[in-house]
Amino acid sequence: MSSHEEIKAGNRAADPDWAGDSVLEQALGNFRQSVHAWSDAAYSRPRTAMQIVTGRGWRFAVGWALGCVLISGSLAGGLYERHHLRALAQVKAEQEAKQRQLAIQPRTGSGDEDLLAAVDTDISRTVPAAMEPLAQLMESSEDQ
Amino acid sequence: MRDKRASTRVMAAGTAVKPITAEAAEEITAQEFARVVETHRPQIFRFLLASTRDIDLAETLTQECFLKAHRNWAHFRGDSSAMTWLMRIAINLQKDHWRNRRLQFWRHTQSNGVDLDEASEWLPSGERTAEQQILAREQVATVWKAVRGLSERQRTVFLLRYVEDQELSDIALSTGLSEGTVKAHLSRALQKVRTELGGKR
Numbered sequence: 466m467s468s469h470e471e472i473k474a475g476n477r478a479a480d481p482d483w484a485g486d487s488v489l490e491q492a493l494g495n496f497r498q499s500v501h502a503w504s505d506a507a508y509s510r511p512r513t514a515m516q517i518v519t520g521r522g523w524r525f526a527v528g529w530a531l532g533c534v535l536i537s538g539s540l541a542g543g544l545y546e547r548h549h550l551r552a553l554a555q556v557k558a559e560q561e562a563k564q565r566q567l568a569i570q571p572r573t574g575s576g577d578e579d580l581l582a583a584v585d586t587d588i589s590r591t592v593p594a595a596m597e598p599l600a601q602l603m604e605s606s607e608d609q
Numbered sequence: 610m611r612d613k614r615a616s617t618r619v620m621a622a623g624t625a626v627k628p629i630t631a632e633a634a635e636e637i638t639a640q641e642f643a644r645v646v647e648t649h650r651p652q653i654f655r656f657l658l659a660s661t662r663d664i665d666l667a668e669t670l671t672q673e674c675f676l677k678a679h680r681n682w683a684h685f686r687g688d689s690s691a692m693t694w695l696m697r698i699a700i701n702l703q704k705d706h707w708r709n710r711r712l713q714f715w716r717h718t719q720s721n722g723v724d725l726d727e728a729s730e731w732l733p734s735g736e737r738t739a740e741q742q743i744l745a746r747e748q749v750a751t752v753w754k755a756v757r758g759l760s761e762r763q764r765t766v767f768l769l770r771y772v773e774d775q776e777l778s779d780i781a782l783s784t785g786l787s788e789g790t791v792k793a794h795l796s797r798a799l800q801k802v803r804t805e806l807g808g809k810r
Contacts, residue, residue: 486803488806489799489803489806491748492748492749492751492752492806493752493771493802495732495745495748495749495752496748496749496752496753496771496772497771497772497774498732499731499732499745499749500655500658500731500772501772502731502732503658503731504651504654504655504658504659506731507654507658507664507667508651508654508655510664
């Protein structure tokens with residue numbers, strides 16, 4: 466028995482609750498050995514972190530996927546916005562060009578002639594058709 | 610007693626040799642703490658394992674114990690041994706754990722605690738016969754059964770005394786109880802163990 470064990474044994478013997486009960490002493494000794502053996506085995510057991518690693522990997526993959534979706538979505542949105550703005554600008558430019566052309570066109574053609582023609586058509590009077598039978602009657606009486 | 614605040618190394622004659630820089634002092638402190646962890650970790654783990662019968666929980670509480678110890682290492686004045694100080698932290702952590710668990714009883718907490726039969730399986734074979742092994746297992750199972758029926762304080766005192774082989778004065782320091790109270794708890798705990806064993810005889 467080592468000196469350490471002797472001291473422990475001495476301590477136990479000095480314990481008033483301990484003395485004289487060999488069964489209790491044996492049971493407590495076995496209990497102590499059992500706890501020590503269990504603790505030593507548990508303390509030096511190999512630790513496996515498979516579950517944690519898998520969980521982390523899964524989360525990592527999901528994180529990456531979400532990140533990729535966000536980045537590609539932002540890029541696609543930006544491109545669409547740019548394309549849309551460019552199309553709008555093009556349409557606007559076309560409209561402006563057309564308006565400019567329309568505004569310039571009357572001045573460049575034979576404007577005065579057209580204006581006079583328009584005035585002529587506006588103020589010209591045609592002979593009322595209602596007088597025509599009377600005029601015909603007058604013409605026929607003159608013949609007779 | 611260790612004086613952690615000393616900033617100079619003093620020779621036997623009492624003459625100061627050279628001042629220690631803050632970095633060097635930190636390095637020394639870190640080394641000291643690493644030594645303490647290396648020395649006492651298995652014992653703290655064993656006590657927590659016996660108290661909780663849950664390997665994962667015992668490991669978690671051991672980690673927490675040393676984390677707390679590391680944070681407060683600068684305040685450790687060496688009034689008691691490092692083991693007693695660490696054991697006190699472990700006991701408090703264990704108490705907090707059970708208190709929180711009682712308060713959060715509605716939560717589904719998965720326990721990995723082993724049953725008494727499984728805990729009793731552990732026994733060094735030594736030079737025993739098969740019959741002695743069976744008898745020893747039965748005795749261990751009986752003691753576990755008695756330990757399960759003890760109050761928190763009785764169990765702590767019992768485990769510190771008969772598993773960790775601690776002196777009554779150290780147990781009193783670790784638990785914050787007087788030596789008389791420790792003796793009383795121990796006596797009641799032993800009585801219950803004896804009663805339980807008596808039923809098996």
